[in-house]
Amino acid sequence: MVMKPIQTLPGSEKQMDHKPIVDDITHQPAGKLKNKIALITGGDSGIGKSVAILFAKEGAKVVINYLNEHEDAQSTKTLIEKYGGEALLIPGDISNETFCRQLVEKTVKHFGRIDILVNNAGTQHQTQSLEDITTENLIHTFQVNVFAMIWITQSALPHMPxxxxxxxxxxxxxxQGNALLLDYSATKGAIVAFTRSLSASLINKEIRVNGVAPGPIWTPLATATNDKEGNKHHGENTPLQRAGEPVEVAPSYLFLASKDASYMTGQVLHPNGGSIING
Structure with a gap:
């Protein structure tokens, strides 16, 4: 049986009863990303939104890609500008190779280069069994989660100093795997392997490549995929017995984007509520 999401994927923050916490109003900026140019996919809501806000607070100019959640994206842009930052919104479907390359071209045309690339956008479809995975959803999940990451990075590299x-x-x-997210889990495993391999490939270019592996986080995508009962218990199986908020994940991205992580490449950080993954 294919499970029907409660929202049209990838989900909208506007339609969530409990809005994710994306902004740490107590954060004291230290200029860690001053004058940097950051391209963030899926930056309109959830983890991507929190990362975009934090990067902007730290001095980066931010390009936010999203599918079609214009209201979510505009609210992110407005908040960034409230803090004195600059954000460029570029909507479009990253499952399309041509658009992925256009996304980079538009970013470079506007800002001249890319200093930080955050491949964050993703999609998922819950199913009860392997037999229930449709070829259409399988292909789309890999296109958004893996192919787009490769297409965008390919295009961005010539513009990254x-x-x-x-x-x-x-x-x-x-x-850990997930019995209800078989193809999604496979894409995320592929991303770990891609991250490690790309980090080795780019050593001579002096470009660091790392990853973040969030646990159950309160985001539009996660809550849109679950039913109401599933959302009620989202994250309860972690040692901290709750879902995380995007604002609790964003600092991992800031660390990896900044000089603080100058001796880290090919690594993955795990803001996951205390789960031990030994990976």
Missing amino acids: KGSAIINTTSVTAY
Whole structure:
């Protein structure tokens, strides 16, 4: 049986009863990303939104890609501008190779280069069994989660100077698996392997490549995929017995994007509520 999401994927923050916490109003900026240019896919809501806000607070100019959640994206842009930052919104479907390359071209045309690439956007479809996975959803999940990451990175690399950083969003499911997210988990495992391999490939270019593997986080995508009962218990199986908020994940991206992580490449950080994954 294919499970029907409660929202049209990838979900909208506007339609959530409990809005995710994406902004740490107590954060004291230290200029860690001053004058950097950051391209973030899936930056309109959830983890991507929190990362975009935090990067902007730290001095980065941010390009936010999203599918079609214009209201979510505009609210993110407005908040960034409230803090004195600059954000460029570029909507479009990253499952399309041509658009992925256009996304990079538009970013470079506007800002001249890319210092930080955050491959964050993703999609998922819950099913009760392997037999229930449709070929259409299988292909689309890999296109959004893996192919787009490769297409965008391919296009971005010629415009990334020495010292740049690439951060890929994987998931705890890459390490633990998930019986209801078989194809999604497979894509997240592929992202771990891609991150490690790309980090070795780019050593001579002096570009660091790392990943973040969030656990159950309160995001539009996660809650849109679950039913109401599933959302009620989202994250209860972690040692901290709750779902995380995007604002609790964003600092991992800031660390990896900044000089603080200058001796880290090919690694994955695990803001997952205390789950031990040994990976």
